[in-house]
Amino acid sequence: MKATVLTIFPEMFPGLLGHSLAGKALEAGKWTLDVVNIRDYAFDKHRTVDDVPFGGGAGMVMKADVLDKALEETYGKSSVKGPLIYFSPRGKTLTQEKARQLAKEEEITLLCGHFEGIDERVFELWPIEQISIGDYILSGGETAAMVLLDAVVRLLPETIGNEESLAEESFENGLLEYPQYTRPAEYKGLKVPEVLVSGHHRKIKEWCLAQSETVTKQRRPDLYEAYLKHKEEKGNL
């Protein structure tokens, strides 16, 4: 997968993405990261990318002409033209399902906003999909781009050492993950659940599912409702 990030802070990348799983995958060439400095497409010698908002109000707005030029020279020149994403609190919230979809793409382009955001006309000029990473305000789209890329890159084929660990993760079967334990079997008088050391595979599986259901019901009733509905629909087929 080729990821292109358009930002006014190119030095922030790869940042977190240069470490751990994403970093190893980057080194191994499982994905490539192209970081584009939006300022390179400014029209004046001060390399201005923002201006005051029409109608007044606080803050600055990123200029349509500069962003249009930056997109023309990057996304516009790609023969693949994969998803073009702008990060915004007004976007659809990122989910594991969305990350899975994006992991199948050959190319993704990510536009990071700053200040108060970008001139609305950019959305009319380009087929932009807006994505939010949650109901809170960040100071820029760069951290959101890192969150999205981290979630997507670990789903690329042969990226995670153990594919099974993906299948059992939170959200993958509509449930949150069950509690996990590792050695020692007893620590400060706290023992791991009997069943896990029993070696009885079917019972372990049942225990994990029951725990997943309980945790999901308690912590995310919204997910649990959807899970029950899905289960019912499957049972009726």
Ligand code: SAH
């Ligand atoms: N004035 C805007 C917020 C601007 S925050 C509003 O009220 O909607 C500056 C930039 O940070 C945004 O342009 C966006 O690219 C990024 N950003 C902020 N919060 C975000 C979130 N929850 N998800 C994704 N990107 C976000």
